[in-house]
Amino acid sequence: METPVNFDYAPAPESRAIVTIKPTYGHFIAGKxxxxxxxxxxxxxxxxxxxxxxALAGKAEVDSAIAAARKAYIxxxxxxxxxxxxxxxxxxxxIMQERAREFAVLETLDNGKPIRESRDVDVPLAAxxxxxxxxxxxxxxxxxxxxxxKPHGVAGQIIPWNFPLLMLSxxxxxxxxxxxxxxxxxxxxxxxxxxxxxxVCQQAELPAGVVNIVTGDGSTGALIVNHPGIDKIAxxxxxxxxxxxxxxxxxTHKSVxxxxxxxxxxxxxxxxxxxEAIEGIVNGVFFNQGHVCCAGSRLLxxxxxxxxxxxxxxxxxxxxxxxDPMDKNTDLGAINSKEQLLKIQDLSRVGESEGGARWSAxxxxxxxxxxxxxxxxxxxxxxxxxxxEEIFGPVLSVLTFRTPQEAMDKANNTPFxxxxxxxxxxxxxxxxxxxxxxxxxxxxxxxNKFDPTSPFGGYKESGWGREGGRHGLSAYLKGVGHE
Amino acid sequence: xxxxxxxxKTYKLFINGAFPRSESGRTYEIKNANGVFIANLCLASxxxxxxxxxxxxxxxxxxxxASAYNKGQVIYxxxxxxxxxxxxxxxxxxxxxxxxxxxxxxEVTDCVDRLVWYAGWTxxxxxxxxxxxxxxxxxYNFTLPESMGVIAAIAPETPSLLGxxxxxxxxxxxxxxxxxxxSTKAPLSAMSFAEVLATSDVPVGVINILTGKKDEIAxxxxxxxxxxxxxxxxxxxxxxxxxxxxGAENLKRIFRFKSADPGRILAFLENKTVWHPIGL
Numbered sequence: 055m056e057t058p059v060n061f062d063y064a065p066a067p068e069s070r071a072i073v074t075i076k077p078t079y080g081h082f083i084a085g086k087x088x089x090x091x092x093x094x095x096x097x098x099x100x101x102x103x104x105x106x107x108x109a110l111a112g113k114a115e116v117d118s119a120i121a122a123a124r125k126a127y128i129x130x131x132x133x134x135x136x137x138x139x140x141x142x143x144x145x146x147x148x149i150m151q152e153r154a155r156e157f158a159v160l161e162t163l164d165n166g167k168p169i170r171e172s173r174d175v176d177v178p179l180a181a182x183x184x185x186x187x188x189x190x191x192x193x194x195x196x197x198x199x200x201x202x203x204k205p206h207g208v209a210g211q212i213i214p215w216n217f218p219l220l221m222l223s224x225x226x227x228x229x230x231x232x233x234x235x236x237x238x239x240x241x242x243x244x245x246x247x248x249x250x251x252x253x254v255c256q257q258a259e260l261p262a263g264v265v266n267i268v269t270g271d272g273s274t275g276a277l278i279v280n281h282p283g284i285d286k287i288a289x290x291x292x293x294x295x296x297x298x299x300x301x302x303x304x305x306t307h308k309s310v311x312x313x314x315x316x317x318x319x320x321x322x323x324x325x326x327x328x329x330e331a332i333e334g335i336v337n338g339v340f341f342n343q344g345h346v347c348c349a350g351s352r353l354l355x356x357x358x359x360x361x362x363x364x365x366x367x368x369x370x371x372x373x374x375x376x377x378d379p380m381d382k383n384t385d386l387g388a389i390n391s392k393e394q395l396l397k398i399q400d401l402s403r404v405g406e407s408e409g410g411a412r413w414s415a416x417x418x419x420x421x422x423x424x425x426x427x428x429x430x431x432x433x434x435x436x437x438x439x440x441x442x443e444e445i446f447g448p449v450l451s452v453l454t455f456r457t458p459q460e461a462m463d464k465a466n467n468t469p470f471x472x473x474x475x476x477x478x479x480x481x482x483x484x485x486x487x488x489x490x491x492x493x494x495x496x497x498x499x500x501x502n503k504f505d506p507t508s509p510f511g512g513y514k515e516s517g518w519g520r521e522g523g524r525h526g527l528s529a530y531l532k533g534v535g536h537e
Numbered sequence: 538x539x540x541x542x543x544x545x546k547t548y549k550l551f552i553n554g555a556f557p558r559s560e561s562g563r564t565y566e567i568k569n570a571n572g573v574f575i576a577n578l579c580l581a582s583x584x585x586x587x588x589x590x591x592x593x594x595x596x597x598x599x600x601x602x603a604s605a606y607n608k609g610q611v612i613y614x615x616x617x618x619x620x621x622x623x624x625x626x627x628x629x630x631x632x633x634x635x636x637x638x639x640x641x642x643x644e645v646t647d648c649v650d651r652l653v654w655y656a657g658w659t660x661x662x663x664x665x666x667x668x669x670x671x672x673x674x675x676x677y678n679f680t681l682p683e684s685m686g687v688i689a690a691i692a693p694e695t696p697s698l699l700g701x702x703x704x705x706x707x708x709x710x711x712x713x714x715x716x717x718x719x720s721t722k723a724p725l726s727a728m729s730f731a732e733v734l735a736t737s738d739v740p741v742g743v744i745n746i747l748t749g750k751k752d753e754i755a756x757x758x759x760x761x762x763x764x765x766x767x768x769x770x771x772x773x774x775x776x777x778x779x780x781x782x783x784g785a786e787n788l789k790r791i792f793r794f795k796s797a798d799p800g801r802i803l804a805f806l807e808n809k810t811v812w813h814p815i816g817l
Contacts, residue, residue: 182673199666200800293788300785305778312788469787488811489683498813505672509680509810514765515788523670525680525808533800 066382068169073160078107081115082252084122085262099166100379100388100423108245111268119266120283123208123235126263131235136192143188145258150181162379164246166388169380180223186506187227198524201531205233207285210278214291215241215390216345224521225288232530235264242271243391293515311519311529315444316472319465320350324359326477332366338501340428344448348473353452354461371415371428389424398426398447405431405440462490471513475501550579551731553592554741560584570635581749583757589745590763593687593714596742601684601712605660611738616652618733633725648702655706675815682806684712689758691771697723707801716745724748759783766790766805
């Protein structure tokens with residue numbers, strides 16, 4: 055007699071008691087929270103519960119934040135030695151580690167990503183970014199060729215909603231380490247962890263005005279981009295908005311870095327370790343609900359392994375646990391906003407109407423909130439919109455190839471160039487393919503790995519510049535002999 | 538003195554290793570410092586630019602694949618060829634620009650020396666600007682500079698030959714190919730330099746040289762969707778805004794340089810980071 059074994063997971067909810075969310079937030083300007091004039095709600099995308107009211111910064115608030123950043127740059131930050139600047143960054147890193155669980159819970163509530171990811175990826179990496187850059191502050195003269203040790207001045211930084219705290223750390227840590235002061239605008243739907251970070255700045259006794267945080271929507275971002283008091287713009291977001299920013303600053307002397315969209319190829323050669331590759335495919339496109347600019351959203355399979363890979367992939371996808379992001383067992387959380395859900399649904403419909411065959415993993419969604427099942431499209435050609443456009447959701451397009459060269463040609467057939475994946479057990483092929491691929495980050499037999507020491511950024515229309523590592527510092531230092 | 542009639546040189550464009558006239562049939566007059574007619578130069582058209590970009594794109598993959606040692610030797614060979622024709626270039630610069638012979642000699646010397654300096658960079662870039670990144674996990678992670686692709690450049694008006702070489706050399710050092718517009722007023726030494734290139738070991742299409750008007754060609758370069766980067770050092774500051782706006786359509790990397798330094802080479806290189814797990 056065999057007893058049926060039930061492998062279902064019992065609910066394992068993380069407590070939200072560690073976080074206190076205020077009913078209303080203001081802006082963080084010159085070291086103090088300043089009440090906003092207009093507000094908009096921020097919701098938990100997994101429940102549609104209104105979490106808080108976020109202030110909408112207009113011209114007055116942006117002016118005042120930039121003036122505070124300029125004053126701090128002139129009076130304190132530019133006069134401080136690198137050694138002392140670094141100490142503030144080390145303090146911030148330590149406080150973020152101390153308050154890590156608070157940040158993780160808040161991030162998951164506001165963003166909808168699984169607590170497992172915010173706890174194990176976003177928050178530890180964010181703290182690591184500050185720790186890493188802290189050590190650069192007094193070593194800028196060793197930072198390499200082509201850059202000076204001089205900061206730009208006041209940096210305007212605009213970040214997306216997919217990794218709210220992590221993108222803040224990618225922006226703020228190098229800016230401060232190199233001696234710039236900052237006006238940061240978090241994304242409209244995910245402001246809460248940035249506002250908690252403002253408290254960290256207070257606890258670290260960071261001089262007033264070195265970091266200023268104004269909340270708002272695209273109109274607030276435009277005010278920052280177009281403000282004459284800004285010396286440097288750093289933006290992470292869509293290629294469409296990136297081009298608008300590039301045009302807006304074209305007639306000015308503002309320096310710009312852009313981390314934009316992608317449509318990464320994840321290439322599986324027939325000699326790959328298939329079971330490992332399956333995990334890599336799943337991590338590549340379903341990590342963070344596919345809300346990842348470097349997501350491996352185009353799967354390129356060598357023709358002779360298509361059936362095997364797809365069969366195994368579907369079995370694996372059916373085991374992805376979709377649901378309550380606060381549950382520690384959840385793999386795939388909520389889509390960040392209704393707006394984004396509609397975009398994913400719309401492009402998926404286009405995928406079907408253009409002839410792609412759609413398969414979605416069976417899953418039960420919670421009654422409220424924004425959800426999309428892990429989905430693959432087979433029979434996709436390079437001309438299909440789902441093979442060309444960034445979908446920014448848990449949707450994978452499957453294409454095939456016969457020869458390694460065909461794989462490279464298809465992988466590179468995109469205006470983007472942010473990342474790519476290679477799965478093969480053959481060293482020479484791996485090195486050849488990693489040379490051929492026109493992308494800034496190549497993951498071989500792994501995917502979606504990030505580290506503060508590792509430069510990240512795109513070729514072509516995926517952006518300008520790098521973030522992280524020695525190369526990322528140059529974005530915040532004046533160039534030598536060129537502009 | 539004999540009454541021999543000079544055999545004058547016809548100056549044409551340099552595209553894909555050949556010397557075609559502008560397909561448009563358009564030309565403009567070049568006079569020397571004393572106002573005496575010297576030659577009709579090609580007024581390159583949008584189609585000429587397109588042809589040059591096609592040639593540069595076709596040449597890029599092979600040039601990029603050439604070893605750093607090989608690239609260094611090819612650029613050094615340009616210096617050798619120029620050195621062997623020093624007298625001709627000094628003479629041309631003196632006659633055509635009205636400068637002193639001493640200044641012309643200095644410019645040609647600087648040109649040769651600058652090429653030698655750039656030649657030596659090819660096999661040092663990745664060791665000086667690459668990195669083995671100490672990531673917090675069992676991964677081998679490195680970052681290396683890589684070519685950007687096809688780069689356009691507007692050479693400055695003066696010094697016309699040294700300016701041209703400072704536009705071309707840093708672009709090709711890292712494996713890019715180039716389409717450059719020579720000085721409008723003093724393009725003759727640039728086109729003679731094309732003869733140096735044609736008789737050195739530079740693969741066809743790696744360097745393409747146009748002559749013509751900046752205000753025509755620069756916007757075409759800026760909006761061309763198969764150009765990856767653009768050196769606008771030779772353009773007046775007031776046109777930079779419009780050029781950068783046009784270049785945003787494919788997010789061209791657009792820079793203006795003030796000196797010859799390693800930053801000038803790095804500006805047109807991408808950085809690629811590669812991850813691989815370490816394990817049994």
